[in-house]
Amino acid sequence: MRKIPMWPNANHEKDVIDTLIWNQWLLRVIGIWPLVYPNTTRIEKILAMFSFALCWTVLSLFLILTSIYTFTDRSVMGEKIKMLGPLGYVFFSMLKYLFLVIRHKSFRRCIKILTKDWCMVQDEYHREIMLRDAEKGHILSKFCIVFMYCGGLSYNTIMPFLSQRPDIEQNITVRPMAYLGFDILFDLQLMPVYVFAFCLQCFTGVVMFNITTSVCCLAAMFVAHACGQIDIVLARVKNLVTVECNRVKFKQCMAITVQHHVRALRFSASIENTFREICLIEMVGTTLIMCLIEYSLITCSKVGHTSYKIEWYNLPEKTALDLMLMITMSRHPTQITAGKLISLSFTNFGNVSTCHIIIFKTKI
Template sequence: MWPNANYEKDVIDTLVWNQWLLRVLGIWPLVYPDTTRIEKILAMFSFALCWTVLSLFLILTSIYTFTDRSVMSEKLKMLGPLGYVFFSMLKYFFLIIRHKSFRQCIKILTKDWRMVREGSHRGIMLKDAKKGHLLSKFCIVFMYCGGLSYHTIMPFLSQRSNNENITVRPMAYPGFDILFDLQLMPVYVFAFCLQCFIGVVMFNITTSVCCLAAMFVAHACGQIDIVLARVKNLVKVECSRVKFEQCMAIIVQHHVRALR
């Protein structure tokens, strides 16, 4: 029996936001070892789908930007979206190649939850985990509110009139008419939803990085707070020299583990 009998629930509650975000990207089984075979199969499909739509988006927008399909002003406007999708794919790539480091960090986090002995120390860790959740929620709300507004509302607000007898169907990113006939309503709806899904994938990549950082920083702060609580308790409580040395050894070991 581990000192903390509720460590499994505590770990799941701590990783809940990262779990949902990384599952969409198909990375969750790479960073969390305790996953089922079905979860791994679904992760493979999610991973392939995300890379396919991101590659499609990058290819179509690159063709539109660097060919004669667009004028110079449109080329300059498209440099921002191109840079965003490129760096999103780069972050996605680094999340994958560094998955062993993330898995090791999650193992250390799980061990810390297992080894917590006192209820007050567990309360400190829960308090800092809530701070990490608050930061994660802020990142998710900020990214999705701004990103989905750009993908769904802004194309219609920035729609320009066309003097020709052609229906203008607004899109967040031009260039999809290379592959899709946007004059057909079902095709336009599919392309519009595809762009929204691509946006969700890119939002998840950015928020995953932010949520992982927030979770690990909050957990490290919790470990430092526990060390400080041990030091304060050691100062307040009178004990023998042997007991004092044992308590100091525990504090030093905990401090070194927190710094790592």
């Protein structure tokens, strides 16, 4: 099979930089960028090592302190359940961070393929297709960044002051913190120490947000690029039947089209191979956190179940009717919804994930 002719794109360096811009900034913060992108300077590698060590230090400190608080006698059962969500989030964030490092060669390989595709653009129309799909990846990346940082920073900076109240009985000033357990190491009654601990929690949150958004932005960028390559293959196929050419040129165009399609399929397979562990971690972690939230909300339905199990038929008639009202109300427990459109349950989560997989495979 003939190889695709190399007609270099004069703007390929700028195109690659523009495509990777969001991934570059996010991965630099957590010190991963030099591992996945080969063309980095010595200063960038040194700064990346410092960022990498700092991020792992704060994440490990956060995990240790929250684990001690959650699994010891320092907290009551209600606080233990409340802390399982943040504890699980930091644990799964560290797992994703670990697999970003373990899979860095696969990420680098995908970026090399992407760079080569930009160098091999053969006409302006194909470049416009790639730019259009790259812009779609940028839109998804911006949405992930805005959504993650707005929600995450609000939880770290605003929610502590809204949810905690001073203990009037013991005449103690309660220092609001997003995550409990930091009083094990820090004396939060001292204002400078409290400010440092509060800022440390916010910085740890930023690190976790960057890990999540980095994974999402990498996936969005790779998938958008794969879709762009498939669109180019479709354009080539249409040209085969619209452009009149001799037999030799037709065979050459057909060979180039088939090879381009094979490259796009191999790149898609590389995406799946690169993200399989991270996607599993994301799915398991998100599901467990959703289950914890649903567990906290499902006690409304427990009221109806308990009311049904008692010997309500031995009660006076009017009292039994009151219990029936409680049972009926409890059949509709409080749920967390996405824009009041669908409930955030495991069933709907699985349905949405299945739809995304089917759409992506159909596109290819």
